[in-house]
Structure formats: C-alpha cells, structure tokens
Amino acid sequence: MKPASSIAAHLGPKSLLRTIIQHPWHVIIINIVITLIFAVQLPNLRFRTSIYDLAIEDLPQTKQYQTFKQTFGSEEIILVVAKAQHIFDPKTFAQLDNLGKKLSKVKGVKRIVSLPEARRAIDLSGQMSLGEFRAIISPIELFKNNLISWGERTTAICLVLKDIKSKKTVIEKVREIIKEEPLYLYQIGMPIVANALARFTKKDFFHLPPITFLIIALVLFLFMRTPRGVIIPAGSVIMGLIWTFGLMAWTGTPLSMLTMIVPVFLIAVGTAYCMYIFPEYDLALSKSDKPVHIHMNFGIASYKRPSLYDSTEDLITKAFGEINLALPKKRK
Template identity: 25%
Template sequence: MVRFAGFVLRHRVVVIVGTIILTGFFAIGLTRLWVNSDFTSYLKPDDPAVKLFNRVGEEYKGNSIVMVGIETDDVFTYPALKLVGNLTEAFKQIGGVSSVISLTDTIDIREVEGTLEVGNLIDKDNLPSTPQELKRLREYVLSKEMYRGRIISEDGRITLMICRLAQDVDKSAVADKIRKTAERIAKGVKIYYSGVPVFSLEAQKIILQDAKRLIPIAIVVVVLVLFFSFRSVRGVILPLIAVVVSVVWAIGLMGWLNVPFSIISNITPVLLIAIGTAYGIHLLSKYYEEESGDGKARTMAALGDVGVPITLAGLTTLIGFLSFIGAYITAITDAGVFTAIGVGVATLMSLTLIPAVLSLLKPKGRRSGGDPSFGRLAGRMTDFILRSGKFVLILALSLSLIAIAGLSRISREVNLMEYFPKNSLVRISEEMMQKRFGGSIPIQIVVKGDMSDPFVLKRMRRMEKFLNSLPYVSNSQSIADLICEMNKVMNGRYTVPETPEGVANLWFFIEGKEILKQFVNEKRTEGIIQAQIGTTETGERIKIVDAVNRYISQLSPRIVVIRVSELKADQMERARDWLYGEMAEEMLLDAAARGVGLKIGRERLKDEIRKSLEAKVKLSGEIIAELRDELRSYFEMESEIVVPDNLIDPLVEEILKVASSGRRGKSDYLALLKGIISP
C-alpha cells in the first residue's frame, strides 16, 4: 500500500483533474436519468406469469386500466350525463387509451317488442333529459347487475369511466394525461382516480420528492458528524466531496446506461452518503494522528497505514450489495449493482482524491477528534468489555439466538397504499373504489377452449362464482356473462343454453361488438375471465392467487361427453353421483358469493341433495286435486298427443299414482302411456 500511496501522490494533479473531468461526464448522465414507477416492469420479463400477462395485454386491448370516477348528488341528471359523455369522448382521443367504458358508452342487452336487442345503454347523441326519461333510466340501470357496482354506485351518486390502456405505452404518462383532461373538463366536480397506472404516477412523484428531501437531510447529518469529529473545514469538506463524487458517478452511470430510477434505487444516494463517508473518516483520523512531516509525508504515512483496511471495508460492502444480482425484482438488482458501484467509487476517492488534496494542504496541529468526554466513554467501554469478556460473549450469543428465532415471524406484506399519505387523492380514491366498486386491482384468468361450447361457458361461469366467493374479489366477468344475459332476455333464465345451437343463436347478436375484443380472441379458442380485487395488501392477494391455483389444479383438462340412454346401471349411478356433486358445489359457491355462510361441507350437502331427489314424495290431497285438474286440462286442450276423451280420466289417475309412489323415471311414464293408449 506504501507503493500505491507513493504513486497517488506523485500523480496527485492528474488524480484531481481526472476526477473533475469524469465527474463532469457523469453529471451529464444525471440529465438523462428517468424515473420508472411501473411496478409490473420490475418483474423478470422471462417469467412465465409475466409473459402471459404481457401477451394478454397485447391480444386483449391492454390489461392496465385507469378508473376515473365523478361524484354528484345524482348521476342521472342531464348535466351529469353530459359530463360523462364529454369525458368519455375526450379520454378516447388520448394516445395510448385503447377503449373507454362508461354509462354513455357501454353495451346493453334488452328486450324490444318481443325480440332481443344488443346496443348501447344510452344514445350519446340523444341523452335523456326529461324527468320521466331520467327516472326510467335510473331504475333500469340500478336494476341490472352488469352496471350496478361496476360503473355506477348503488346509490346512483358515483359513476366510473374505465379507461383501458394499450400495452406498449408509458402508462404513467397516459394516466397523467387522463388526469389533466378530467381536471380541465370537470372543473368544480369531485373526481376520483384509481388503478395501477395511477399508483405508478403518484409513486413517481414520491420518488422525486423523497430524493429532493432525503439527500439534503443526509448531507446535513453527515456535515454535523464530520464537524464534531474533526472541528475543521477540511475534515468536513473532503469526505463530503468523496461521497458526492460517488453519488454523481453511480447515478450518472445509470443515466448513461438508460437504467431508470425506481422506488427502490431512490435510496441509493442516501446509502452512499451514509456509507461512503466512513472511508474518508478513517483516512483523516489517521492523518491527524501524524505529528511530524509536511502534508505530503503525513498523507503518505496515513494512507500507508489504513489503505488496506479501507480497501477491505469497501470491498466487503461492495460484495454485499452485489449479492442482490439475480433478485426476482429487477429493480432490486439495479439498486444493488449501482449502489455497489457507488461504494467502489467512494472507496477509490478515499484512497486517491482525498490523499491527493490533503498532500497539497498545509498540515495543521493534531486534532482531538471532538469532545474529550467521548474518548473517556469509549475507554471505559473498552475496559468493561475486556474485564467481562465471557458475559459480553454470552449476551451477544443470546441476542443472536433471539434474532434468529424472530426470523420465522417475518411476514411478506406490502400495501401499496401505505406509500401514500392518508389524505392523498390516490389513497382516498382507492378506498372509495374498494367500498363502492370492489377495488381497482384486476385479476385475469386465461381459459383455452371453444368459446361457443356450452360446457366451456358453464365452466367459466363456475370459475366466476368461485372468484366471487373469495374474500376481496368481486365483479367477475367473461363472455359467459353476456351469453347468460342474452339468454335471460330471450328465455327468462340467467344461464348458458344447454346446446351449441342455443349458444350460436345468441352469439349472432354480439358478433362484431367492440367489447368482445376484451373477452375472447378472434378465433374464439381462448377467453378471459376478469375480476377485481378490493385490497392492495400483497398478503391477501397472494392468498387469492394461491386459492385460484388450487382450484384450477383440481379441474380436469378433458371434456367427456356421455349419452345417458347408453349408460349401464353402475355407470348411471356414477353419473348421478357426479351430478349431485356439481349441484352441491354450485349451491355452495352461490351462497358464498352472496355472503351466506353455509356451515356444511360439499360431501354432506351432496348426500342431502341425493336424499331429497331420490326420496319418495308423499303428495297431499290438495296437491293431488290440483294436479288432477291441471292434467285433465292439459290433455284436453294442449297435448300434441291426441288422447280419446274416455281415456283422459284413467290416464290422469294412473299418472297421479306414479307421481305419488315416487317413481318419476321416463320409463315409468312411457310404460303407463303404452298401457292406457292402444296403438
């Protein structure tokens, strides 16, 4: 290290000038630095889940949404609807917005003069204006689940405009444009903003605010520590210059390499200021201990004595930060690498720049290093440790064991909202979204299969019910919901039709609709189930994802078609057992989604269903009398099978006997008809 010290001091002018030039170069890099607050971009791009997320965004018109809500005394007024329409059209014109859903631009499925009609909920060019029209609209919209709690609050005071963003855009920038547009058009109206792009936009502001606030605080603290340690200008300035240079080099290099500043790497400057100062302090302390020789000689002696310890201290710290390489979150890797570079630069400056400058300065008398009482306290602590070595060792070991035991109590938990002040608009907005609309965090499930197959659609509906049964999950939606909604209008039942033909007839009405691009691919071989999560706590969201994965793992990837008429007795029993299980699961999911806690398991409920459906029913005399009249009327007026008048009463009585005995199979009634009606 003595030879290295001699080399540095022989070329001290070159060291100083070279440092200034390089610092200027890296300072230019600071102007190229940009902030990335998009949390999804922190994930490894080659992760299968990330690849799927990006593919869904590209193929289904984006998977990032910005929710803009406006609150009035009553949304169903002409001025409020006009405002919604104006905002919707303005948002559509913003580059990066792929679609907007709102009251004035959403699909509606209704019956018009006995036929199914699929169109817009509101004619944006002819908004309802009379009290009667507005009242009818309010009653209609609030009566439908596809709107209530999704784009309109249950009390009709808050409505949402849901902006879906394209995949390959700067989502924070687009969110900022949406916000500025809303503030320009909806002046004087209470506005809410939510969605991951909005969180990213606010986080970006916080990153910059934190850097502007924390770096000066760190510098002030370091200056005070250095001043009370050395009581000299050079004792303050030289270590501070070294860490400032390390910050400029490390962060400037990020700018030159186009590596963004993130919510994690924004602590790098503060860390470098706190850590890097120590290396300069070691050198200066040794320098002030030297009592003879000029500045160059004292610097040579000090660097020769503490150069190796400083190098080793910097090297171990640098290696520690490099251990972040390979972290799943790429922002952690970036922060680790550039903090390590900064530590390396701070170490280098302590071994080169500080000695070079010190050697040019006139040496002063030895410094006491601050308050002498601190030295006396340190001496007493040293004496105590040396006298009580065993006690100190046992105490340290005990504390270490307690700390190790506490590791198991650490939980993975991040709540994005905790990053924002309680009175911030983004936090207030998200709390409103969770309370009124089920939250703004999306969850998407990709389903591969024929989107025209009734069984596939029914399974998607089952998955939606399961999602709605989970805590914090609501508003699940897929193409199956549109099919069910149309079937309800056509046939009075909110279910998927039983046959492919029935599904195909309904598909005809929504063919070419823009909303389909959010639910199915062009070939109808894949669909998306979407839902909203009403919490930003990662612990709860991990539980939701784990529950979904467990549910999916239990599903069979095959579709088996059976013909009941061809089943043998044992096969029929297995099919019936499967059917009872399906009925039990449907009932449990429906109950859970509606907040009804059924204290019964699937198997027990399945057994109860079996008992109920297979038990012989004892019909009361009153019911038998009603059935007799209904059956007689049916055979006389409606039956397509012409039954002779003299055989109607005997046939009715035989049917009542079969029904009363509990025998309800097709073969029972077929045998009855053959016995009563001769060919």
C-alpha cells in the same frame, strides 16, 4: 530482463503510494478530470420508477401475462368518478354522455364503459326514455357498485386503456378534461397510483440526499471541529456520487425504485469509511515531521491495516451492487 519479483515490486501498493505522494497534483488533476467527465453525463441520467418495472421478466407468470395482453390487449383501466344529486337527472345524464364522448377520443383509450354507453347498447332504436332505462338496469346486480352507487348519486366511467408504455399523457389529458366539466369528478385506478408513486419517488430522490448530506456534515463539524474534518469526507462522498451516477448515465442504466437508496446509502456509508483516514493520518503525523514521510507512513499503515482497504473495496462493491439492481431483472 527484469525478474518477476522486481516487476511486482514496481507495480505493488507501496510503489503506487510513492508515485501518488511524489506527484500529488497530477493525481488531483486526474481525479478532477474524471469527475468532470462523469458530471457532464449526469443530465442524461434516466429514471424508471414505475411499479411495472419491478416485474421479473422470465417468470412464467410474467410470460403468461404478456401472452394475455397480446391476445386481449391491456387490462388496465382508469375510473372517472362523477358525483351529483341524481345520476338519472336528464341534465346530469346528458353531461355524463358528453363527458364520455370526450374521454373516448383521448389518445391511448381503447374504449369506455359507462351508463350512457350501456343505454345505447340496450336501446338500439334510440326511443327508450331515461326512466325506462333506469327501470331495466335497477334489478341488475352487475351495475350496482360498479357503474352506479346504491343511492344513484355516484357513477363511474371506465376507461379501458390500450397497451401503451407510458400512461402519463393519458392521465394528464383526462385531468384536463374533467377540470372543464361542471360535475364533481376525479380519476382513480392503478395507472394513477403508479404515476403518483413514480412522481413522489423521483421527488424524494432530489430532496432526501441533500438533507442527509447536510445532517452528516453538521455532525462531522460538531465532532471534528475543523473544516478539514468536514471537507475531506464530504468531498470524497460527493466525488463518489458523481462517479456512480455519471457511470450509470453513461452506460444508460436507469435509476429504479430499488436503486433510489443509492445516494443516501453512499453518503452514510461512505462518510463512515472516510472517518478511518483521520486516526491513521494522526498516527503517521506523530511518527515523522516531514510531509513525504508522513504520507508514506500513512499510506503504508493503511496498507498494513486491512480495515481501510476492506472498507474501500466494500464501498466500491456496494456501489456496483446498487448499479446491478438497476439492470434488467432476470430470475436466477
């Protein structure tokens, strides 16, 4: 039976380095296979970039809000704003009424609040003229700057939404409806802002990392002046990105607004950590002229110098820390 010290020696860093150096192609193939496995998972990467996903689930205020929605439904609204020469013009008012009826049929809209709806609520007999309705609501402060502007040239149709998870379909359907109307119309509200924020955040995710990568690659080339000085750090960073996002896709961990910084962060920090390799390799190269000895000296020097291992450990820790940010948020 082998002593514990002998087993530890076989499993130690030097033994691992020797195995890697003696079987370089095996190690390269294993890394390529692992990278391909994670790369296949990348199309399954999900995005959760809505501001609603930032809510901490177990806060008392969040629980009270969920209880409120169960009792009264969603409080979220979309305002469709209409501008005209005069809102109480019979033709304009009829167009607003027709628009309100179309919007009320949109799936996900619970009810609408508008001037035509207010008129129907007041005039149960249907005999009230438009001038009489205007005279009734004019003194009421509740209508001013809520449903109609002071100059009576702008009005808002309030769409009270149902408690649905995705409001994107409602926003797109409303957009289609208002495009067909002759009035000057636009929609606004927190669902619109949240949808735009999610859209632009996702867009930035696909644009900023390539730009960052190209800039860093250019800087590396200017300083190193060799293809090796660009390919080794860039290849390591690309592999790290594929492993990170492939693992997130595999485990079903979505990218959130907090973890959108991951690719830029890994590119910048990972490249800096990879730069430690070159002076260590050059130092090992100056001590021996045989490839195996060079690699062993390089590996042993890296092991003795904690900066390399600390950097690698730090990079992995930060990568998993960023993944942890995407997990369901619980207050500690």
